[in-house]
Amino acid sequence: MxxxxxxxxxxxxxxxxxxxxxxxxxxxxxxxxxxxxxxxxxxxxxxxxxxxxxxxxxxxxxxxxxxxxxxxxxxxxxxxxxxxxxxxxxxxxxxxxxxxxxxxxxxxxxxxxxxxxxxxxxxxxxxxxxxxxxxxxxxxxxxxxxxxxxxxxxxxxxxxxxxxxxxxxxxxxxxxxxxxxxxxxxxxxxxxxxxxxxxxxxxxxxxxxxxxxxxxxxxxxxxxxxxxxxxxxxxxxxxxxxxxxxxxxxxxxxxxxxxxxxxxxxxxxxxxxxxxxxxxxxxxxxxxxxxxxxxxAYWPGRFEIISEGPLIIIDGAHNKEGINSLAAAIQERYPNKKIHVVFAALNDKKLDEMINKIDELAADVTFVDFPFQRAASAAQLYHISKSLNKHQAANWRELLINKLQLLEKDEVLIITGSLYFISEVKPFLVQLRQKNE
Missing domain, CATH: 3.40.1190.10 (Mur-like, catalytic domain)
Structure with missing residues (x-):
């Protein structure tokens, strides 16, 4: 009892x-x-x-x-x-x-x-x-x-x-x-x-x-x-x-x-x-x-615009099809903007196919660790990527704080991957925005 x-x-x-x-x-x-x-x-x-x-x-x-x-x-x-x-x-x-x-x-x-x-x-x-x-x-x-x-x-x-x-x-x-x-x-x-x-x-x-x-x-x-x-x-x-x-x-x-x-x-x-x-x-x-x-109708974490100035979007694109849909929406809406991606994923996904699409989409991509039983490491994701402008980070919170300070008007920050990761990111970003207002 x-x-x-x-x-x-x-x-x-x-x-x-x-x-x-x-x-x-x-x-x-x-x-x-x-x-x-x-x-x-x-x-x-x-x-x-x-x-x-x-x-x-x-x-x-x-x-x-x-x-x-x-x-x-x-x-x-x-x-x-x-x-x-x-x-x-x-x-x-x-x-x-x-x-x-x-x-x-x-x-x-x-x-x-x-x-x-x-x-x-x-x-x-x-x-x-x-x-x-x-x-x-x-x-x-x-x-x-x-x-x-x-x-x-x-x-x-x-x-x-x-x-x-x-x-x-x-x-x-x-x-x-x-x-x-x-x-x-x-x-x-x-x-x-x-x-x-x-x-x-x-x-x-x-x-x-x-x-x-x-x-x-x-x-x-x-x-x-x-x-x-x-x-x-x-x-x-x-x-x-x-x-x-x-x-x-x-x-x-x-x-x-x-x-x-x-x-x-x-x-x-x-x-x-x-x-x-x-x-x-x-x-x-x-x-x-x-x-x-x-x-x-509202469903959190699906191409959700967290901020418009700077433009920050979270999306629980946790598999190949999800990443493809995200890429299509980004290319349709923001064809002339510089795209920054922060990505974390679970290790039982088709990581190579997902990351290949992100490499095509992003001007730069940062792979991050997050504490979850089945999470792929930032290093693992980094080594799969063929991007010429790729990074890895152990602390995604510090990374996002720095990213937000540097984001320009014509740029978009996309935070995507595992829904478990996105569910941690959203309240952090909301709190961060409230603190800065």
Whole structure:
């Protein structure tokens, strides 16, 4: 029995020692002991390599604007742990988390003594979320973001009314496979019998796998570029404007505040989901709800402008596809500015491909250390880079203080890489700016 939030949180994080244990058997065991709370939830399941969090945010904002009470389960957290389990964008309270942990811990202790072994950190958090939305703070719909893959992810015990697969890229290849087809097979594991799928996947190899799995499950598929599409995209100084055409309905001149052309596709998935829910589940979602919800949606650390004078942008571009999207947005918006990049990454990523793109983008790049279990060292990143103007730094805080003092009007500072790194950088920069004002 824990008595404080800190004790409960420390226990959750202590489960990290178990690493990643693919499979849903432990989740099924815990849910059975809790009388299957997942079965009482109306859920939407969102998987994919990139864009999951943004799509969740867009869809939550639309549904909330329409008057629905929406739960979200997302990962990783950006500013505080509790945000992983939220209702209408508001994280659960410390007291609620403490209450939940005291319910789940005895089950985890019991499970540890079985042949299945103890539940991982992510399995514990998933169980907390399911119980919370089912028993403590009941909502109209819960949007679950897949943690890793799909087929063996702990969230895959839910029975959604709609599945969404945003994109597929070569990430987590040590677990999910080395080809787009293999990774698509894992992502396709969230497709359920008779449950429709919305997807922005375009690569023929990956899409073929999704369609084959959907066919076997008799699941209707709505594909971007076919059943729905993004048209008339125009970048704005602080966002994007575009239209969405679907087989059911069209929306013109939509606006989002998240930056980058890739965000229009994530938004289109959310729009198509709202259309589907209106058409087939009698949701009351008006055009104004879609427009207002999209524009209000916010997802931290995604091409987020921290300062305009000097221009500082943070972006959790944590894999090759993310870096490519970042580069495209930078080149579109700031073609004549000198780009400085500060970069940190985890060592299980395709570092060479990511760094090659950064080398092309940046006038100079500095690789930094940050304290995280799977972080690549600054030296490791430095040696991969072929930039003629590259540097490495052990103390990223001192580095940023110096960089900000030297940044000129026609220059942009991009801080990117691991989301874990970016989540440390943002509060530091905000505090630094407040101190200097």
């Amino acid at each position: 824990f008595h404080t939030y800190e004790e409960a949180l420390n226990w959750i994080h202590s489960r990290l020692r178990l690493g990643v244990k693919p499979g849903v058997k432990r989740m099924e065991w815990m849910m059975e002991r809790l009388n299957d709370p997942e079965r009482s939830l109306k859920t939407i399941h969102v998987g994919g390599t990139n864009g999951k969090g943004s799509t969740v945010s867009f869809l939550r904002s639309i549904l909330q604007t329409a008057g629905y009470k929406i739960g979200t389960f997302t990962s990783p957290y950006f500013e505080q742990f509790n945000e992983r389990i939220s209702v209408n964008g508001k994280p659960i309270s410390d007291d609620e988390l403490l209450q939940l942990v005291n319910i789940i811990k005895p089950l985890a202790d019991e499970l540890e003594k079985t042949e299945l072994g103890g539940p991982t950190e992510f399995e514990i958090i998933t169980a907390l979320a399911i119980y919370y939305f089912s028993k403590i703070n009941q909502v109209d719909v819960v949007i679950f973001e897949v943690g890793l893959g799909g087929r063996f992810d702990s969230t895959n015990i839910i029975h959604p009314i709609l599945s969404i697969i945003t994109s597929i890229g070569l990430d987590h290849t040590n677990i999910l496979g080395n080809t787009l087809g293999e990774i698509a097979f894992e992502k396709a594991g969230i497709i359920k019998n008779g449950t429709p799928l919305l997807t922005a996947v375009k690569q023929p190899e990956a899409l073929h796998v999704l369609l084959k799995e959907a066919e076997s499950k008799k699941a209707q598929v709505y594909k971007i570029g076919e059943e729905f599409s993004v048209t008339n995209h125009v970048p704005l100084p602080k966002g994007e404007t575009f239209s969405v055409n679907s087989i059911f309905k069209q929306y013109t001149d939509l606006k989002i505040s998240l930056i980058g052309e890739h965000q229009t596709e994530n938004a289109a998935l959310a729009v198509m989901a709202s259309i589907y829910l209106t058409q087939f589940f009698a949701f009351q979602i008006e055009e104004d709800d879609v427009r207002t919800g999209l524009e209000a």
